[in-house]
Amino acid sequence: MASLENTGWSVPGLLLVLLLVFDSDVLHVRGLEVTTGKVSTLEAMNGSTVLLPCKYHSCIGISNLYFSWHFNNNGTMEKLCDGVVPSEGVEPKVKVKHQRIEFVGSSKHENISVLLWNITFEDEGEYTCFARNPKEKYRNHSAIYTLRVVDQMREVDNTLTVIIVSVSGGVIGLAIIVMVIKALVVQFLMKDDEKNKECLVNASGNDNTENGLTGAKADNKGTPKA
CATH class of the missing domain: 2.60.40.10 (Immunoglobulins)
Structure with a gap:
């Protein structure tokens, strides 16, 4: 590590430089x-x-x-x-x-x-x-x-502002309409899906009856005579 003697700086000189730098910063701030x-x-x-x-x-x-x-x-x-x-x-x-x-x-x-x-x-x-x-x-x-x-204040042309507001309002309105339509479609699809499930359940019951499974018509036949 270099010492102060090797760098050519004396302690008083180094302190003076540091004080000048510090004082300059303080005055600036x-x-x-x-x-x-x-x-x-x-x-x-x-x-x-x-x-x-x-x-x-x-x-x-x-x-x-x-x-x-x-x-x-x-x-x-x-x-x-x-x-x-x-x-x-x-x-x-x-x-x-x-x-x-x-x-x-x-x-x-x-x-x-x-x-x-x-x-x-x-x-x-x-x-x-x-x-x-x-x-x-x-x-x-x-x-x-x-x-x-x-003499009089200049009139500010609000045409661009009106256009921007109108377009923004239209976009927001369109987004709301799309969200409502999406909700209705989802609700319709859910109802249709429920109907399909009911139909499958009924169809499954009918198949079981025809195949003679438990609870089917085949179980209700009388015992054949000897």
Whole structure:
């Protein structure tokens, strides 16, 4: 077995490498993350109110977590609101800088979402949710949510869905009919089989009688006279 001296590694050097690797993994796994959910694009009608979702998460906890929302206004990042979450479970102090923005998040659910009221076509674009955690050496992370504004919602063509449902219903109905017919045929065959068995039993009795077996007519003849 090779020793540390033969490999050229010293004990302090090996420990340093192991610590660096371990620390890198920990930071990668436990680092601050910000997400806008599974769907990052929303299409909404002009004049409606939309939710801009955002959540943060850190496995090692937070301390004075700073967050903000920005709107990409033709290349210029316009701040909509920002705030600080002092610690876990403590509600943040939020400064709203846009008249149609309302903060609806809660630190109890690690939620920093906002509502955008009465949207217009000018509100269409990218919204960035940003967070920074001093407890993780000021590690930061951000996520982008895209808003599309339309005059009216597009009608979804359900023709294919209707066809699939109709075909599925027809197949299920046909399967039920086949099962009912099969049950009736089996029942009919069972009755016919019972009749055949009765017929065979009767026929066997008649044969025994004609052959003079026990209980046959031959046994009933009188004793011949001397």
